[in-house]
Amino acid sequence: xxxxxxxxxxxxxxxxxxxxxxxxxxxxxxxxxxxxxxxxxxxxxxxxxxxxxxxxxxxxxxxxxxxxxxxxxxxxxxxxxxxxxxxxxxxxxxxxxxxxxxxxxxxxxxxxxxx
Amino acid sequence: xxxxxxxxxxxxxxxxxxxxxxxxxxxxxxxxxxxxxxxxxxxxxxxxxxxxxxxxxxxxxxxxxxxxxxxxxxxxxxxxxxxxxxxxxxxxxxxxxxxxxxxxxxxxxxxxx
Numbered sequence: 167x168x169x170x171x172x173x174x175x176x177x178x179x180x181x182x183x184x185x186x187x188x189x190x191x192x193x194x195x196x197x198x199x200x201x202x203x204x205x206x207x208x209x210x211x212x213x214x215x216x217x218x219x220x221x222x223x224x225x226x227x228x229x230x231x232x233x234x235x236x237x238x239x240x241x242x243x244x245x246x247x248x249x250x251x252x253x254x255x256x257x258x259x260x261x262x263x264x265x266x267x268x269x270x271x272x273x274x275x276x277x278x279x280x281x
Numbered sequence: 282x283x284x285x286x287x288x289x290x291x292x293x294x295x296x297x298x299x300x301x302x303x304x305x306x307x308x309x310x311x312x313x314x315x316x317x318x319x320x321x322x323x324x325x326x327x328x329x330x331x332x333x334x335x336x337x338x339x340x341x342x343x344x345x346x347x348x349x350x351x352x353x354x355x356x357x358x359x360x361x362x363x364x365x366x367x368x369x370x371x372x373x374x375x376x377x378x379x380x381x382x383x384x385x386x387x388x389x390x391x392x393x394x
Contacts, residue, residue: 199382208386208387209325209384211381211382211383222381254324258382266312266313266332266373267330267332269315269327270315272317272324272326274324275324
């Protein structure tokens with residue numbers, strides 16, 4: 167099976183702009199989670215989608231949003247970019263959502279730089 | 282107190298030695314525990330998971346879980362320079378209907394040839 171794919175891989179934006187990142191999960195996986203990784207804060211959970219519904223949300227401002235489509239592909243959007251949004255954004259997919267043995271597999275990430 | 286704590290390292294071991302990576306967690310309701318490896322500039326890749334007390338072995342890797350003491354560890358036997366990476370401990374914490382993965386800050390491991 168093909169792994170999780172994310173596009174674009176690299177992105178440079180300026181403050182105040184908005185950005186949309188895309189994630190295609192492993193075939194058959196219905197849950198998609200998004201994480202932000204920075205050197206100072208580590209891996210932080212943004213949100214999780216299952217069957218087009220947001221099931222869980224981390225502690226991020228409303229500028230961060232996402233959605234999931236009927237084919238399980240997901241997008242996340244960040245509006246009014248700030249310098250502190252520069253990070254590696256990771257998408258992870260899993261077959262189910264919430265089961266304690268459910269395992270997440272990560273995509274390659276999108277490296278966002280905000281100037 | 283952080284929910285998942287790891288010694289950030291760096292941890293250096295000689296080639297062929299056993300590397301021991303430790304993780305403690307604060308939520309006693311945590312049900313499952315995952316170890317990921319992340320090479321510099323890459324995304325995390327799953328090594329293994331464990332959810333029962335005791336040891337679980339997979340090749341050169343052994344995960345150990347002690348729920349009473351709230352710690353989980355990863356042993357890497359016969360360490361190789363290619364094992365040099367950051368190792369992330371992740372805990373699936375249950376809070377109502379939310380079962381999200383919470384990650385530690387990672388332990389940087391260097392295996393010296």
